Amino acid sequence: MSLSAMANILTFLLGNSQTRGVWTTFTNAISSxxxxxxxxxxxxxRLSIPLQHSNRTTLTLPLPVPDFDSE
Known part of the structure; x- marks a missing residue:
């Protein structure tokens, strides 16, 4: 992403009127x-958070899932 942005900047600084900004579309696409x-x-x-316990066992706690059916 940084190389793409640098290439875009260089085309604006060093390019002529026809090559100026040719990397803009690619830079926008790659950053997205x-x-x-x-x-x-x-x-x-799995929407879980692994927690380290003192005896090195792994605990997973499920994250709460919102209930969109309730009115």
């Missing part, structure tokens, strides 16, 4: 994809 991947990777697939 990378941020989405980051958000998805931060979330646990």
């Amino acid at each position: 994809v990378m941020m989405s991947r980051l958000i998805l990777n931060l979330r646990d697939s």
Whole structure:
């Protein structure tokens, strides 16, 4: 993502009128994809939080799931 942003900046600084900003679309697309991947990777697939116990056993506590059916 940083390399894409740097390439975009360099095209604005060093490019002529036809090459200026050619990396803009790619930079926007790659930043959106990378941020989405980051958000998805931060979330646990089973929605549980592993906790370390003093005797090194792993406890998982389920996260509360909102109930949208109640009115």
